[in-house]
Amino acid sequence: MSTETDSADAAYEPAFADGTGSATDTDSAPASPAPGAAGGPPTTPCTVVWSEGRPYVLEGGSGRPRWMGTDGHGRPQSLTGAQLERRGWSYRRGN
Template sequence: MSTETAATTDPLPTTPCSVVWSQGRPYVLESGAGALRWVGTDHLGRPQALSGAELHRRGWSHRRAG
């Protein structure tokens, strides 16, 4: 797997508290209200929750790009 962006066919981690990077920001997998969601911040530092499908569309990696 590349350190830049995972291929859209690569599965996201499923272990709670897993961390992935998307667009330069970390997202942590949390379970809440019976559903898993990826929680991080937007470009202004505001809390943001994404579904796995949204994270795939945005691109993600296991390592911070840079």
């Protein structure tokens, strides 16, 4: 049974306390960088990027940061930021 309250609830999108809009406004990933863009891959630990159809996660730990993913056979693969930049990367999975 449908009521006026049900239809009003379905159309309601709560705004953030600062009035910036709904959560769906911020869910999209940042635009992908242009190939060869200055600055290279992100540097925030636990960031996920895609390269050659595979996800890579930035591990910060002690020592040098590294991008961890898997190769075509499912084996662990570590890349530096420079290697990832040469291969090309994106915040979104390519089709």
